Amino acid sequence: MTTRRGLFVAPFDALADPGLVGDLAASADAAGWDGFFVWDHLQYGDRVSAIADVWTCCAAVAMRTEKLLFGPMVTPLARRRPQVLARQAASLAVLSGGRFVLGLGLGDDWVGEFSSFRDEPDPKVRGRMLDEGLEVLTALLSGEQVDHDGNHYTVHSAGFHPAPSVPIWLAGRFGNQAPLRRAARHDGFFVIGLDSPGDLGEVSAALSEHEPAPGFELVIDLQPEQAPVPWLDRGASWVLTRIGPFDLDLTEVRRIVEAGP
Template sequence: MVTEPSTPARAKRGLFLPPFDALADPRAVADLAVAAEQAGWDGVFVWDHMRYSPPVAALADPWICCAAIAARTERVLFGPMVTPLPRRRPHVVARQAASLDLLSGGRLVLGFGSGDDWLGEMSRFGDEADARVRGDMLDEGLDVVTGLLGGHLVEHLGRHYRAEDVRFLPAPERPVPIWIAARFGKPKPLRRAAGYDGVFVIGYPGPEGVVAVRDAIEAERGGTDGFEIVADIPADGDAAAWAAAGATWVLTRFGPYGLDPVAVRARIEAGP
């Protein structure tokens, strides 16, 4: 049964920045994050790609961008949105995440998904190209990451990953929020997301899709208290409609093509 959304609290507002071409420089991304913090935005999130379709030619590493944001800001949340965990070693990601969270004073959010290979982004580098296998790797990798970030002894001997009798310190002082990517209309990623802290849905048909996502999450969790439902909109999009539908975060998206740093900064400085 589809229910009508209750009157929501103000949705938090974030930026969704591709570190491409004119923004393929961690210093430039950090400068924009500082401007965002001053203008009242709540978060700054960066895309995670190894390559992208033309005319995009230059890319920066999202984790280095996150470190630059952490060092230059004091309030905004930040993180990769989203990292395809199957192409990264989960124990390395856990070490990076713990250090980033410490550097930022506890402001990191981790966005994870299985990734895709529509540009050969996996297969061109010898990473796993099969989507089903990547889904299995994501689930197993999440177990490793969350276990290691918890700071307790981890014993994981899985099909894809091993973490044998290890403990990672320092651990974050609070659990690092994890948002899981899901394409609209795909039930399995929503079920996966329901076990974590939020869902970042790709391909919403419109704000009305938020209601269906919320209902699906509620059915899995028994409620949505403390759970983030994240949507992204174009730079000229109407955030109010998405918030009214029940999105708890609305990210303003830029690019990915023809990024004009002057126009991006002007939109950021105009505030959420």
């Protein structure tokens, strides 16, 4: 299995400029990286003072690159309206010629990401919203007519076009079974919080029990100083290099990007 390499970029502080993110993505494309994925946050605690909007960043990446896969990694679906998200995802897929990947997850309220704005703070409720939102989102992205009356979302006689193919990767922390089961029904699993390559083997074994579709992606991220080699034979199809979140130095970021994978 060929493992692809990507960048996992927090658009914070020194990188909180969508034009600069587009520049970095263009450099990554030229340097041979396979993917460029952008964090989606509204706030990130006292150590981060500036944050760029993930959708504007993704549009910049789409316009400045030719080969990279890219997308938000990850968007908490519970704070988005799935019908609006479907339009955004489809438009980015068209804009990029089919290179857009939609990363979704539960999100975390550790710095008031939800409660500060009166969005849903309860992770169990957000989990139910995520499952129902995925049902609505995937139906709308199919291009078929959708009618849905649920606990959180309603759609009456809606059919969306264009309807390009949009891979969906779900994120979850290592050891939590609900995100793994959810991811196995879609196109990929971005597993967070692995301590060692051996943990990845455990994830691969657990995923196989749910029989994900052929081409399913198992995605991890590492710090820039971590060697990727020990992880490459443990089932990961994507190994991302994390850039951020704190004390970002633009010169060092450019060095990492331009060095390639």
